[in-house]
Amino acid sequence: MSMDKSGLETVLTYLTSVPAWYLATSVDGQPHVRPFSFAAIQDGRLWFCTATTKDVWEELTRNQRFEATAWWPGHGWLILRGRAGLEDRANPSMREAGWRHLEGLGERYDGPDDPTLTFFSVEEPQAWICNHDEWQPVEL
Incomplete structure (x- = not known):
């Protein structure tokens, strides 16, 4: 499923306008939350970058469902x-871009084609923009 272009751009803007946003996974009923900071659009989908050596990748291979949140003051x-x-x-x-971003955070890889670098897409997306008074769905 591809996201609506304007909704996709809105989500990307929120994720890239802050230094870090947070991605949560859940395995065996235990939630795990960590900061992320790379997001990009390709082929009408939102993509994130991580490494196959990280716990988050192992968790996503066990349970692909996730939730992410970003607060943009x-x-x-x-x-x-x-x-x-x-x-x-x-x-x-x-x-x-993903390799350069992660290297800029102090992580080290053998270039953009390092086999441990991996990108995953956001499938079945749902998004909301919220403030203290209301929740507004984003058309995806």
């Missing part, structure tokens, strides 16, 4: 739910 916060599409189809420019 002055704009409210975003809630994004979806299922991780685990087939890495990152094109060379997104792979380069």
Whole structure:
């Protein structure tokens, strides 16, 4: 399922306008939350980058459902739910951008084609932009 273009851009803007946002997974009933900061659009889908050596990847392979949230001061916060599409189809420019982003955070990889780098898509997305008074669905 592809996201609506304007909704997709809105979600991407929320995720890239803050230094970090948070992605939650759940395995065996135990939630796990960690900061993320890379998001990109490719082929009408939102994509995130991680490494196959990280706990988050192992958790997503066991349970693809996740939730992410970002608070953008002055704009409210975003809630994004979806299922991780685990087939890495990152094109060379997104792979380069993800690698450079993670390297900028102090992580080390053997270039954009390092086999431990992996990209996952957001499938079955649902999103809301919230403030203290209301929740507004984002058309995806």
